[in-house]
Amino acid sequence: MKSLQELEEIRNKTRESVYLRKDRAGIRVVVGMATCGIAAGARPVLLAFLEEIKKRNIKNVTVTQTGCIGVCRLEPMVEVYLPNQEKVTYVNMTPDKVSKIVSDHIVNGQPVMKYTIGVDGR
Amino acid sequence: MELYRSHVLVCEGTGCHCSGSADVIQKLKEELEKHQLENEIKIVSTGCFGLCEIGPIVIVYPEGAFYSGVKSDDVPEIVSEHLLKGRIVKRLLYHDHVTEAGIAKSLDEVEFYKKQMRVTLRNCGVINPEKIEEYIAFDGYRALGKVLTEMTPVEVVEIMKASGLRGRGGAGFPTGRKWEFAHNAPGDKKYVCCNADEGDPGAFMDRSILEGDPHSVLEAMAIAGYAIGADQGYIYVRAEYPIAVKRLTIAVAQARNLGLLGKNIFSTGFNFDIELRLGAGAFVCGEETALMSSIEGSRGEPRPRPPFPALKGVFGKPTLLNNVETYANIPQIILKGPEWFASIGTEKSKGTKVFALGGKINNTGLVEIAMGTTLREIVYDIGGGIPGGKKFKAAQTGGPSGGCISAENLDMPIDYDSLTEIGSMMGSGGLIVMDEDNCMVDIARFFLEFTVDESCGKCPPCRIGTKRMLEILERITQGKGKEGDLENLETLAKNIKASALCGLGQTAPNPVLSTLRYFRDEYNAHVYDKKCPAGVCHALLQYTIVKDLCTGCTLCARECPVGAISGERKQPFTIDQDKCIKCGVCFEKCRFNAIEKK
Structure with missing residues (x-):
């Protein structure tokens, strides 16, 4: 080890990977993964979120799953929680929609209205 | 670096390892592969979480779900329900981790962790020690x-x-x-x-x-x-x-x-x-x-x-x-x-201390507390009390160099000086809890036996002195104690303390001195009345059959290995005390509680 910077680099790099095990107040992406969600194709959506978040090296996001959200006909469904904001529910999700949600909503805080339950779910 | 959505922490400390955590990890790997989750979910082997009693322990983040007593057979359910579908497997959650409404609460809210302060154990059970x-x-x-x-x-x-x-x-x-x-x-x-x-x-x-x-x-x-x-x-x-x-x-x-x-x-x-x-x-x-x-x-x-x-x-x-x-x-x-x-701890003892809780306690395991916490908090709040609702008798700290804390000192704040004052010592942190079924003379004998065994033999006070003390104690527990034994023990103890070469010899008599100080009645009962009040010392026990309860079923007579029990069918049986070896088989086998142990 040559310098403190070098230590700091390792620290910052690994911090993200252990971040899950600490108390978090970040962004949560929750994918409905009950039987209905899985049957409708929730797993590719979840994987796409992981891929996109990794690619953009975004910190403070946890991707997690939940059971049936209740509107099985609109599965796959994804809920995005930003700190201090109302949750946003996306419906009829496909992997293609993921990158827009990540860039607009998770990075810039602007929900993608056209994919939400309020618009697409009607 | 891979991004994982979930971390599954499995304790690989010695305790959980012995109860099968390696199998759990192996099974987890297989199941994750089966469901093609291996790139999303990371398995992390960690050190001890402290609750060794209920291992193997598995914690799943980000939810912080605390599973206890996980067998490899439970793994498929955890993977398919929790890791795939996000439904926590409630039946495997640590019992105190579930609220009455059936919802998992945060780990800090669990009684076992609530009163702890983890400074030296801060990373145990959080990081992978091999990375x-x-x-x-x-x-x-x-x-x-x-x-x-x-x-x-x-x-x-x-x-x-x-x-x-x-x-x-x-x-x-x-x-x-x-x-x-x-x-x-x-x-x-x-x-x-x-x-x-x-x-x-x-x-x-x-x-x-x-x-x-x-x-x-x-x-x-x-x-x-x-x-x-x-x-x-x-x-x-x-x-x-x-x-x-x-x-x-x-x-x-x-x-x-x-x-x-x-x-x-x-x-x-x-x-x-x-x-x-x-x-x-x-x-x-x-x-x-x-x-x-x-x-x-x-x-x-x-x-x-x-x-x-x-x-x-x-x-x-x-x-x-x-x-x-x-x-x-x-x-x-x-x-x-x-x-x-x-700022942590008491005036003269700063910081925290880790204790290994063992003996008659519900949450056997590892706890870290701020100095000045009372024994009552450790035993009852963190340790979950004594199994079977039995009465607390004493806690032994400091191992073979320490002594006992009796019930009267349950509320004393624990630090270096208070423990020394009552004739025990902090020691390295072993804390063995004893209930009414433990015989204090036998405990003293156990620790002395350990010291005699481990004495290096360099200095005579430790090599010969502790051996003599052990001989006296063995006599006492065998019902052959005589007048003057206790006084001799005290003299020997005092001399060994004053003259042994190293700390181990100097502290070896402590378990005897401290039990003599707080439980002299028990010693007296052994020496003078030839009785062991806790019913531990075999030689002092007597098994008798209560005539009114005995149905004459002959079970005890058939089980007795030395044929000491005789009688006529459907009539009360009797035990021949001269033949009885006090093995206790009859006491365990009798279905009518007709055998009395005194």
């Missing part, structure tokens, strides 16, 4: 960096003194003063040693730290090396701790690889390296002078002090020797400041 990067992610080696780049050795010693940290190995000597002695000792070659020869029966604090967070000890030893001017460290660890040895070996190799041990650390010109020395498990090698002689390759026997190790230690050079738990505190003290550390 130095994870230790670094939780601020590891920053303290070493700070010390090397910003402080002089004298400043480091001053911080240690200001923190008020005292040796966690048992005696409680102020760590800062020890460092100062070693710093001031003249000599160009000095050594830093770590005492990981944890030998007290029932104690496993140091093992858990080494298994769960080995780098904290390495980092602290390097800091100590800088403070006293040493470039070589030795960790003396017992070979009976295979997992700890394995993780330490990995940790040293990784630290060397990153240049955190070796030459010119942080480009400051400071050199420090660490070697392991495996002990063969002799209790006496936990004594500092014996330990050092064992490091040198000689027979592990103590020598008189002075000269103290700070002046003449390993290979005759000035040596600093601290215990594992003491070291584990040090990086935190450097990072958070001595004032932070001194």
Whole structure:
């Protein structure tokens, strides 16, 4: 080890990977993964979120799953929680929609209205 | 680096390892592959979570779901329900982890953890001890960096003194003063040693730290090396701790690889390296002078002090020797400041102490509490009380060098001085809880038997004196005690304390003295009435058949291995006391509670 910077680099790099095990107040992406969600194709959506978040090296996001959200006909469904904001529910999700949600909503805080339950779910 | 959405932490400490955590990990791997989840979910082997009683323990993040007693057969359900579908498997959650509404609560809300304060165990059960990067992610080696780049050795010693940290190995000597002695000792070659020869029966604090967070000890030893001017460290660890040895070996190799041990650390010109020395498990090698002689390759026997190790230690050079738990505190003290550390605990005992809870207690395991916590809080709030609702009789601290805390002192705040005052000692941190079914004479005999077994034999008071004491105690427990025995025990104890060569001999009579002090009635009952009130000492027991309850079923007579029970079918049976060997089989087998043990 040559310098403190070098230590700091390792620290910052690994911090993200252990971040899950600490108390978090970040962004949560929750994918409905009950039987209905899985049957409708929730797993590719979840994987796409992981891929996109990794690619953009975004910190403070946890991707997690939940059971049936209740509107099985609109599965796959994804809920995005930003700190201090109302949750946003996306419906009829496909992997293609993921990158827009990540860039607009998770990075810039602007929900993608056209994919939400309020618009697409009607 | 891969991004994982979930981390599954599996305890791989010795406790959980023994109850099958390796199988759980293997099964997890298989199941994750089966569901193609291996790139989304990470399995992390960690050190001890503390609740060894209910292992193997598995924690799933980000939810923080705390599963206990997980068998490999449970794994498919956890994977398909929780990891795939996000439905927590409630039946496997730790019972206190579930609210009445059936919802999992946060780990800090669990009684077992609520009253604890984890400083030295902060990383145990959080990081993977075999990955130095994870230790670094939780601020590891920053303290070493700070010390090397910003402080002089004298400043480091001053911080240690200001923190008020005292040796966690048992005696409680102020760590800062020890460092100062070693710093001031003249000599160009000095050594830093770590005492990981944890030998007290029932104690496993140091093992858990080494298994769960080995780098904290390495980092602290390097800091100590800088403070006293040493470039070589030795960790003396017992070979009976295979997992700890394995993780330490990995940790040293990784630290060397990153240049955190070796030459010119942080480009400051400071050199420090660490070697392991495996002990063969002799209790006496936990004594500092014996330990050092064992490091040198000689027979592990103590020598008189002075000269103290700070002046003449390993290979005759000035040596600093601290215990594992003491070291584990040090990086935190450097990072958070001595004032932070001194704000925890009582006036003369700062910081926290780890205890290995064992004996008659519900939550057998490892707990870390702030000094000054009462025994009642440890036993009842954290430990979950005594199984079967039995009555608390005493707690034994300090192992074979310590003594008993009786029920009258349950509410006394625990620190070094209060324990010494009541005739026990902090010791390394074994805490064995005893209930009404434990015989205190037998407990004293057990610990003395241990000391007699482990006495190195160098000095007569310990070699012969403890043996004589044990003979008297054995007589007493066999019902052959006679007038004057207790007085003889006291005289012997006093003389051994005053004349034994090393700390182990000097403290060996403590279990006897302390039980005599608080439970003299029990001794009297053994010696004069030939009775064991707790019903433990076989020779003093008598099994009799209660005529009114006996149905004459003949079961006991058939089970008795020596044919001591006779009688006529459907009539009350009797036990021939001359033939009876007091094995207790009849007592266990009788379906009518007709056998009385007194």
